[in-house]
Amino acid sequence: MASKKSLHIESSGKLCIYCGACVGICPLNCIYLDETRITFDEKVCTRCEVCVKACPVGAIEIG
Amino acid sequence: MAADIRTDVLVIGAGPAGSMTAKWAARHGAKVLLIEKRQEIGSPVRCGEGMSKDWLTEVGIAPGRWINVEVEGARIFSPSEKVFEINEKHAGNEVGYVVERDGFDKQLAIDAANAGAEIRLKTSAVAMLREHGRIVGAKVKQFGETVDVRAAVTIGADGFESQVGRWAGISTNIAMRDMDTCLQYRMTDVDSDVRYCDFYLGKVAPGGYVWVFPKGERLANVGIGVQVSQVASPADAKSYLDRWIEHHPAYAKGKKIDMVGGGVSISAPLKQTVADGLMLVGDAARMIDPLTGGGIANGCIAGKICGTVAAEAVAADDPSKEFLQKYEHGWRARLEEKLYRNWLAKEKLVSLSDETFDKIIEVLAGVRLEKLNVHNILKAVRDKYPEVTKEFEAFL
Numbered sequence: 001m002a003s004k005k006s007l008h009i010e011s012s013g014k015l016c017i018y019c020g021a022c023v024g025i026c027p028l029n030c031i032y033l034d035e036t037r038i039t040f041d042e043k044v045c046t047r048c049e050v051c052v053k054a055c056p057v058g059a060i061e062i063g
Numbered sequence: 064m065a066a067d068i069r070t071d072v073l074v075i076g077a078g079p080a081g082s083m084t085a086k087w088a089a090r091h092g093a094k095v096l097l098i099e100k101r102q103e104i105g106s107p108v109r110c111g112e113g114m115s116k117d118w119l120t121e122v123g124i125a126p127g128r129w130i131n132v133e134v135e136g137a138r139i140f141s142p143s144e145k146v147f148e149i150n151e152k153h154a155g156n157e158v159g160y161v162v163e164r165d166g167f168d169k170q171l172a173i174d175a176a177n178a179g180a181e182i183r184l185k186t187s188a189v190a191m192l193r194e195h196g197r198i199v200g201a202k203v204k205q206f207g208e209t210v211d212v213r214a215a216v217t218i219g220a221d222g223f224e225s226q227v228g229r230w231a232g233i234s235t236n237i238a239m240r241d242m243d244t245c246l247q248y249r250m251t252d253v254d255s256d257v258r259y260c261d262f263y264l265g266k267v268a269p270g271g272y273v274w275v276f277p278k279g280e281r282l283a284n285v286g287i288g289v290q291v292s293q294v295a296s297p298a299d300a301k302s303y304l305d306r307w308i309e310h311h312p313a314y315a316k317g318k319k320i321d322m323v324g325g326g327v328s329i330s331a332p333l334k335q336t337v338a339d340g341l342m343l344v345g346d347a348a349r350m351i352d353p354l355t356g357g358g359i360a361n362g363c364i365a366g367k368i369c370g371t372v373a374a375e376a377v378a379a380d381d382p383s384k385e386f387l388q389k390y391e392h393g394w395r396a397r398l399e400e401k402l403y404r405n406w407l408a409k410e411k412l413v414s415l416s417d418e419t420f421d422k423i424i425e426v427l428a429g430v431r432l433e434k435l436n437v438h439n440i441l442k443a444v445r446d447k448y449p450e451v452t453k454e455f456e457a458f459l
Binding site: 017019020021023024025027029033035050052053054055056057058060061 | 237298
């Protein structure tokens with residue numbers, strides 16, 4: 001089985017502004033925003049990269 | 064574990080749509096609990112803060128200290144910066160106020176409280192409660208403690224990143240072409256015109272626009288929306304906005320004092336906004352105007368209908384999907400035609416070239432339109448550039 005690419009959400013505040021754009025567009029509803037913390041469900045995420053495009057400040061990377 | 068809470072109506076989210084819903088449900092006699100996950104209603108602001116004003120009386124909002132600036136009109140700039148000015152006379156609802164959104168949201172929450180709604184802060188919904196396939200409230204976390212809130216009617220007013228609809232099995236997914244990714248700076252020391260809200264169209268903001276909304280003398284919200292499907296590389300919204308500011312001397316020397324971002328849906332209306340025991344309202348129900356990206360007016364207008372129907376469902380002891388259709392029909396009768404028309408217009412506009420935008424704005428700047436709407440605009444453009452409107456025949 002091919003391993004998934006890595007997905008990293010920079011949510012320590014260096015880039016992320018906690019706006020929720022990624023949460024709203026995620027088709028699998030697997031990104032969670034809790035005030036100033038963003039997490040995602042590693043198992044559910046398919047690395048579709050929609051959130052990468054939706055993020056206005058480029059805080060999400062897939063590699 | 065804390066004891067269950069019982070209420071008639073549970074409203075999740077104290078933004079404008081949620082507070083409106085809570086107010087009208089309470090006013091019609093229901094026991095209402097309005098919960099807000101943040102510690103402060105209205106803050107942090109995630110909004111351009113421009114809004115129309117002709118709908119305020121309809122939903123019972125009185126002007127207050129939340130009005131920042133009352134503008135005289137709007138100016139639309141084409142890519143080569145030809146200007147079309149829209150004034151109050153022919154724009155009606157498209158012109159209005161620049162507001163302090165946090166103050167506005169707080170005023171609406173105060174109105175809800177005054178009508179009898181109970182408000183709990185730092186309280187977020189974490190799951191739906193279900194019985195026999197019907198939503199009967201929500202599991203909520205307040206100050207870290209989990210409590211069941213049992214309600215006859217539950218309302219999802221939880222904004223763009225809504226969870227409630229998805230939990231309840233209502234499809235609220237949006238495609239990349241139906242969302243704009245947005246970024247805005249509050250800027251001081253800028254040469255903006257306090258009389259106008261300004262909009263810049265074309266490749267400066269693919270599938271969206273750049274806005275400048277005056278907050279006072281030399282103070283303005285300068286922001287951008289870019290259609291997600293037209294984003295080529297990460298942080299495009301920021302890159303486009305920074306580039307635009309750099310190329311506009313009136314703003315290039317300004318200083319940024321605040322930065323906000325967010326997602327805005329620019330989709331066609333949802334097919335369904337109710338389920339057994341549940342209604343969705345505002346941005347959570349994708350009620351944002353797909354042409355302007357404005358969500359406050361529609362959220363409040365639908366909120367009044369939603370709250371009223373919620374109270375009626377409680378009084379009738381019937382929170383079934385069938386009963387709640389009254390809300391579904393009510394908000395559609397009031398908003399759907401315009402939402403759908405503006406979505407179709409948006410679908411066309413996002414594909415126009417800079418040259419076409421220039422032609423359209425040039426024509427509009429030179430004619431007098433009695434009433435501003437998509438139909439009148441297209442007719443005026445057709446007279447001078449029939450080839451431009453060829454694709455828009457459906458609107459004429």
